Every structure is written in C-alpha cells, then in structure tokens.
Amino acid sequence: MLKDINFNTVTDLGMAIVEENDNGQPIWSAYIINFGETAKEKMLITSEGYKVEKDKHLQTSTLRWFMGDVAPNSFAKIEEIPSELHHLNNEFMVSFYIGTQIYDRKFIFVEGSISKENLTTVPIINKKGILIK
Numbered sequence: 001m002l003k004d005i006n007f008n009t010v011t012d013l014g015m016a017i018v019e020e021n022d023n024g025q026p027i028w029s030a031y032i033i034n035f036g037e038t039a040k041e042k043m044l045i046t047s048e049g050y051k052v053e054k055d056k057h058l059q060t061s062t063l064r065w066f067m068g069d070v071a072p073n074s075f076a077k078i079e080e081i082p083s084e085l086h087h088l089n090n091e092f093m094v095s096f097y098i099g100t101q102i103y104d105r106k107f108i109f110v111e112g113s114i115s116k117e118n119l120t121t122v123p124i125i126n127k128k129g130i131l132i133k
Helices: none
Strands: 013-022 025-034 040-053 056-059 063-070 074-081 089-098 101-109 120-122 127-132
Touching: 013 089, 013 101, 025 040, 025 063, 025 089, 040 074, 063 074, 101 127
Parallel strands: none
Antiparallel strands: 013 025, 013 127, 025 074, 040 056, 040 063, 040 089, 089 101, 120 127
C-alpha cells in the first residue's frame, strides 16, 4: 500500500525558461537541468498551460516529451514557449529513473513569471532565464 512506497524527494533537478534569439526575434525555451552527479534515466516530461478566470477555464493541450537519459551536470531542451502562453501557468511534470527507483517532480511557472524582469543567469546553461530549482 502507500506506506510501502518510498517517496524520495528530488533536489538536484531544475527547470528553466531561457530567453533566446532567433534572427532578432526573442524565443523562450524550456530546459530541464540535471544538477546532480548521477544520470537521470528514461526521462518523460508532460507540459501544459492553464488558467482559471472567474467561470472561464483556459487550458492548452498536454504535450509529452521523452527525453531519454540526461547526463550529470547537463541540460536538455524541451520545447519553445510561445509568447501567447506566458500569461498562463506553465506546468511541467517530470518522471525519471535512477537505477530501479522512479522519481517525480512538478515545476510550475506561474502566470506572468515568464518575463524579462525575472531573468537571472541560469547555471550550467549559462544563459539568461527564469530558474526553478
């Protein structure tokens, strides 16, 4: 039962939304960052945007990304976040293995957090972005 399941916490994983440039046009991209010393194996990420306003519920499609293995102290690009979705809560659910143990972690970039005012230098990627660790 639930008491028999080992729910380990994940502390060495981060998610960043990084501002990039494509021919003078700003593009915001989501990255997963492995800050740990062990590989994160068979990584699966789901992403969606949502917002509830009074009686109106906005939601994007749920996207699923199989990232494979993410090496120690490295990162992988997940997807681009169009500017039309910055006003939503952008949620990423990450599942992966270390050995035979499965881990999960949820990252939520709350509405309005994807903006130039919140930029900082993201370690390992070494670009400006918004980091959740």
